[in-house]
Amino acid sequence: MSAPEMHATQAPVVDLEELQHARAQRRDKIAKWSLPILMLGLAIFLWDRIVVWNEIPHYILPGPGLVIQTLIEDWGMLSDALWVTLKITLMALGVAVVGGVGLAVLFTQSRYFEMAFYPFAVILQVTPVVSIAPLIFIYVDSRLAGLLLCAWIVAFFPILSNTTLGLNSTDHNLRDLYKIYGATRWQRLRYLQLPTALPYFLGGLRIAGGLSLIGAVVAEYVAGTGGIGSGLAFRILEAGYRLNIPRMFAALILIAATGVVIFTFASLLSHALLHKWHESAIKREN
Amino acid sequence: MSDHSLIPPMGQRDELLRMTDVDKVFNGNVEALKNLNLTVNQGDFISLLGPSGCGKSTALRLIAGLMRQTSGQIKWNGGLNEGDLGVVFQEPTLMPWATVEQNAWLPHRLRGKSLDDVRGDIMWALKMVGLEKFQKSYPRELSGGMKMRVSIARALVTQPRLILMDEPFAALDEITRHKLNNDLLMLRDKLKCTVIFVTHSVFESVFLSDRIVVMAARPGRVSAEVSVDAPYPRTEEFRTSAQYAELCRKASDALHGAMNQHGERASA
Ligand SMILES: Nc1ncnc2c1ncn2[C@@H]1O[C@H](COP(=O)(O)OP(=O)(O)OP(=O)(O)O)[C@@H](O)[C@H]1O
Numbered sequence: 197m198s199a200p201e202m203h204a205t206q207a208p209v210v211d212l213e214e215l216q217h218a219r220a221q222r223r224d225k226i227a228k229w230s231l232p233i234l235m236l237g238l239a240i241f242l243w244d245r246i247v248v249w250n251e252i253p254h255y256i257l258p259g260p261g262l263v264i265q266t267l268i269e270d271w272g273m274l275s276d277a278l279w280v281t282l283k284i285t286l287m288a289l290g291v292a293v294v295g296g297v298g299l300a301v302l303f304t305q306s307r308y309f310e311m312a313f314y315p316f317a318v319i320l321q322v323t324p325v326v327s328i329a330p331l332i333f334i335y336v337d338s339r340l341a342g343l344l345l346c347a348w349i350v351a352f353f354p355i356l357s358n359t360t361l362g363l364n365s366t367d368h369n370l371r372d373l374y375k376i377y378g379a380t381r382w383q384r385l386r387y388l389q390l391p392t393a394l395p396y397f398l399g400g401l402r403i404a405g406g407l408s409l410i411g412a413v414v415a416e417y418v419a420g421t422g423g424i425g426s427g428l429a430f431r432i433l434e435a436g437y438r439l440n441i442p443r444m445f446a447a448l449i450l451i452a453a454t455g456v457v458i459f460t461f462a463s464l465l466s467h468a469l470l471h472k473w474h475e476s477a478i479k480r481e482n
Numbered sequence: 483m484s485d486h487s488l489i490p491p492m493g494q495r496d497e498l499l500r501m502t503d504v505d506k507v508f509n510g511n512v513e514a515l516k517n518l519n520l521t522v523n524q525g526d527f528i529s530l531l532g533p534s535g536c537g538k539s540t541a542l543r544l545i546a547g548l549m550r551q552t553s554g555q556i557k558w559n560g561g562l563n564e565g566d567l568g569v570v571f572q573e574p575t576l577m578p579w580a581t582v583e584q585n586a587w588l589p590h591r592l593r594g595k596s597l598d599d600v601r602g603d604i605m606w607a608l609k610m611v612g613l614e615k616f617q618k619s620y621p622r623e624l625s626g627g628m629k630m631r632v633s634i635a636r637a638l639v640t641q642p643r644l645i646l647m648d649e650p651f652a653a654l655d656e657i658t659r660h661k662l663n664n665d666l667l668m669l670r671d672k673l674k675c676t677v678i679f680v681t682h683s684v685f686e687s688v689f690l691s692d693r694i695v696v697m698a699a700r701p702g703r704v705s706a707e708v709s710v711d712a713p714y715p716r717t718e719e720f721r722t723s724a725q726y727a728e729l730c731r732k733a734s735d736a737l738h739g740a741m742n743q744h745g746e747r748a749s750a
């Protein structure tokens with residue numbers, strides 16, 4: 197068979213390197229999902245074996261089976277608590293987004309405003325929330341408002357600082373262009389600065405999502421009082437007093453799962469908004 | 483081709499803009515421009531040619547109104563209205579989150595016009611640069627040359643009287659640059675607009691312009707002017723002609739003259 201004939205058949209030419217590359221990519225794709233699941237399964241299995249082999253009593257370390265059983269048995273109480281924690285977390289995140297973006301916009305509109313108020317934002321951020329929380333619960337009557345405030349303090353800063361950075365990262369040539377074409381402040385903000393800031397904001401959102409959950413949990417620990425309307429953190433505390441270790445684990449798993457769900461959701465949102473144009477969402481060919 | 487007669491020959495063109503004794507000083511001691519005198523006539527294709535740092539961009543930014551001169555005058559004949567000015571920078575300077583069409587919409591959009599109202603203008607401008615099929619693409623899907631074309635379409639969309647271009651093709655490969663040079667001349671021929679074109683390249687300036695303003699550095703000023711009296715339309719044949727070679731030599735001499743002036747001053 198001569199070379200010209202091979203060309204005539206128009207068979208797609210795939211060289212060895214490309215073939216290897218394609219194979220590696222397929223392997224990556226499978227590993228991306230299977231590996232974490234496998235490792236997680238392995239860890240749970242090991243946990244179970246360690247408990248069984250060492251005959252560890254369940255009030256010290258319950259096995260995974262018992263934890264799941266508790267999760268199902270106490271689901272009524274735990275799901276209520278989950279709902280409370282989730283509500284506070286999401287509300288705090290919502291207020292953090294509105295407050296963070298709003299403040300960032302004000303900062304970029306007036307440098308003097310930024311100079312005046314940025315220090316307060318930093319002070320709020322660097323002071324550990326556990327140390328402010330008791331005071332907040334003294335001054336704020338409503339328990340819900342207190343919890344919200346604590347979670348908000350923790351969550352809003354990454355959104356504020358990321359969005360401010362983004363709003364100030366506009367391309368200077370584009371800025372000039374807007375000036376030449378006589379753009380108003382509002383037009384510049386809306387058509388240039390906000391889109392530029394979007395990827396930065398979404399990065400901040402991913403961090404803030406996790407932080408608002410942390411804030412909500414910490415605030416619940418500090419607030420302490422139980423009864424109806426108490427969240428997962430309080431249930432952990434309460435179960436701890438009663439040495440109900442399996443329930444502590446069950447609540448803990450719910451908190452971790454909530455965090456993962458929030459993070460996943462923020463990542464999906466990020467992908468949905470950026471995949472058409474942003475570098476971070478573009479798959480490299482090599 | 484016959485349209486070309488609508489741009490009057492040099493010497494018979496109306497004045498568009500006159501810069502008189504313009505100085506620009508940065509930080510109190512950097513004399514970016516000193517006693518710059520330049521008259522731009524309607525229909526001129528002027529290249530500003532000069533070594534790095536001689537104030538070409540500064541001159542352009544003054545004309546665009548992005549900064550004010552330290553002293554001297556910039557006078558527009560008949561004033562500058564909205565949409566009279568188009569600008570192209572060295573980088574395409576597109577908004578990555580916006581499609582080609584939305585990018586070209588910008589000058590109109592900033593004047594409060596909806597996309598539907600000016601779609602005709604946008605399609606016309608995209609057709610001018612040969613990108614009408616790419617209106618819905620995002621900048622990252624385009625090559626460097628195509629991005630530059632979008633940038634030019636955006637500058638054209640208001641049908642400006644004056645287009646300012648600051649080394650627009652400097653970052654492109656030679657073949658693409660030649661192609662865009664040809665297309666730019668064709669556009670200018672159709673639109674009868676005035677162009678001020680900043681470049682480092684003697685060859686590019688000779689091919690494109692009818693006036694080459696050679697600038698010298700430290701302080702930035704006009705050091706010589708070379709008029710390129712080769713007729714338009716200019717084609718690839720012009721690039722290989724003896725006349726082109728001769729004009730390039732002339733412009734090159736003027737440029738070296740400008741750089742030596744600077745040397746003498748520095749050593750004096
Ligand atoms: N905003 C500024 N502040 C201070 N100095 C400046 C500023 N803009 C320009 N200069 C100085 O003015 C001089 C002229 O700059 P300009 O950018 O106009 O030169 P140029 O001819 O466009 O150079 P190039 O070919 O490298 O683009 C340079 O010495 C530069 O350092």
Ligand SMILES: [Mg+2]
Pocket residue numbers: 538539540648
């Ligand atoms: Mg320059």
